Amino acid sequence: MxxxxxxxxxxxxxxxxxxxxxxxxxxxxxxxxxxxxxxxxxxxxxxxxxxxxxxxxxxxxxxxxxxxxxxxxxxxxxxxxxxxxxxxxxxxxxxxxxxxxxxxxxxxxxxxxxxxxxxxxxxxxxFLGAGLQSALHALRSGLIGEPVAVTAATQSLGPESWHPNPEFFYQPGGGPLFDLGPYYLTALVSLLGPVARVAASTRRARVERVVGSGPKAGATFPVDVPTHVNALLDFPGTATAAATFSFDSPVNRRMIEIIGTEGALSLPDPNTFEGPLLARGAHDTDWRELPVSGTTTxxxxxxxxxxxxxxxxxxxxxxGELAYHVLDLMTAIAxxxxxxxxxxITSTTTAPEPLPDGWDPHAATLA
CATH class of the missing domain: 3.40.50.720 (NAD(P)-binding Rossmann-like Domain)
Incomplete structure (x- = not known):
């Protein structure tokens, strides 16, 4: 070797x-x-x-x-x-x-x-970052009991205000579902396992968008994909999830909440590697912050x-099997x-094992 x-x-x-x-x-x-x-x-x-x-x-x-x-x-x-x-x-x-x-x-x-x-x-x-790895440990510890339901959302007005070449975000393979959906769906599959079936409703608010920055600022380009997607996902033997993916919202939201039989978890933005990770018991009146550990690289x-x-x-x-399952989910949602x-959903995957304690990207381990 x-x-x-x-x-x-x-x-x-x-x-x-x-x-x-x-x-x-x-x-x-x-x-x-x-x-x-x-x-x-x-x-x-x-x-x-x-x-x-x-x-x-x-x-x-x-x-x-x-x-x-x-x-x-x-x-x-x-x-x-x-x-x-x-x-x-x-x-x-x-x-x-x-x-x-x-x-x-x-x-x-x-x-x-x-x-x-x-x-x-x-x-x-x-999903390998400290925030979501800590969420995985919290779920496996039984902190909130058995998962029952998930609410997830990523909402914004889209990337054309800051990206100098945003056209590909609005072509097949893009849109909020294919651009941001992988973060949310990968996080959910890593926590709850593969998805068995999906349903969805989709909309396209505008047929054209305007480049907002860079040398092409002011140029228009066509929108060829849905820009607002509401999806339902069934995880066999466990939770159901309702997820929103939108480039049409003036309200910025990036959230995943998991409700269990004994409480709830509020996860960090799955497009990040850090916290905060919040929890509450079935009879608590407010969230409490949980410690997170792992890599934030x-x-x-x-x-x-x-x-x-x-x-x-x-x-x-x-x-690749995990990434393929997520691709299959997004295609089925569309x-x-x-x-x-x-x-x-005919594809499946195995939820990845957590990273070992002390996993350090900057430590040399390969002689």
Whole structure:
């Protein structure tokens, strides 16, 4: 078995790449060897900024034998193509969300990886942060009894006010369901297990939006996906959930509340890695804050867990199977909104085990 840090190439040098590179280059158990992008100049600039030795095209970085794991940060429409090309080059793949544009693409990625004995993983990895890991421990301890119901919501006016190139948020593979839904759905599946069926109602408030910042400020672009989604989810043998995903709300909300037979939990924003985590008993009149413990390092800890698990020969937590199940849920929610009826979920996954106590992303564990 190969020893030492895992060699990583990052593909896609857009806005999110900075967060990944700041973290990945600080983890001693991975070595970031290359950055690739369709824009060679952008790839070179990002590589220089973060001290990465090689930049170039996807083919360039896949040709490096030291690269074992590709971190795929391309736009959603390119996720499957880049993942499949990387797997065919013999590389493990961890991708940004969503896992693919549709379940057929996602299934092709999983099948290719299985045929080649390679691993796949996918964002979000926020469920590995201190806040949601502490929520998992609270649930497993029986603090609120058996889960009964969940209310979840992410509401805003959308990303076009701050993102200089927001068009892809409103194309297939985007919208509030596919952009923010992965954080909420991954958190819920990691806490409660896989979903058996879903129903939904969807709306599109406007057919055009306006870029609010950057060189294209004032330009209009079309909206091709629903921008307000209300979903119902059934977790077999446990809770039901009502979830709202909206880019149409002047009220900003980011919340998950789990009601149990003995109390309730209020979880932190699942797009973050920290607290607060709140609880109340069945007869309490107010919330109390619970201590949280674990890592608060941001995006990239799922990549690191994959790398460490690869060396140890153990399952990694932000797995392709988990990301595929979430993709299947989002697709089924969209279909339920169109058809006006429950959709059965045929995929499944295993809720990931908690990170071990003392898991430290900045400690060298791979000799």
């Amino acid at each position: 190969t020893a030492g840090p895992v060699g990583v190439a990052l593909v896609g040098a857009g806005v999110i790449s900075g967060q990944y590179l700041r973290n990945l280059t600080s983890f001693p158990d991975v070595r970031v060897l290359a950055v690739a992008d369709l824009d060679a100049g952008r790839a070179a600039a990002v590589a220089r900024e973060h001290g990465v030795p090689v930049s170039g095209t996807l083919a360039d970085v896949l040709a490096l034998p030291e690269v074992e794991l590709v971190v795929n940060l391309t736009v959603p429409a390119a996720h499957a193509a880049v993942a499949l090309e990387s797997l065919r080059a013999g590389k493990h793949v961890y991708g940004e969300k969503p896992f693919a544009m549709n379940p057929a693409e996602g299934a092709a990625i999983l099948a290719e990886a299985a045929a080649r004995g390679l691993r796949t993983g996918g964002a979000p990895d926020t 941001s995006r990239g800890i799922g990549v690191l867990d994959l790398a460490r698990s690869l060396r140890a020969g153990t399952p990694h937590r932000a797995s 279909e339920a909104g169109e058809r006006g009826e429950f959709q059965a």
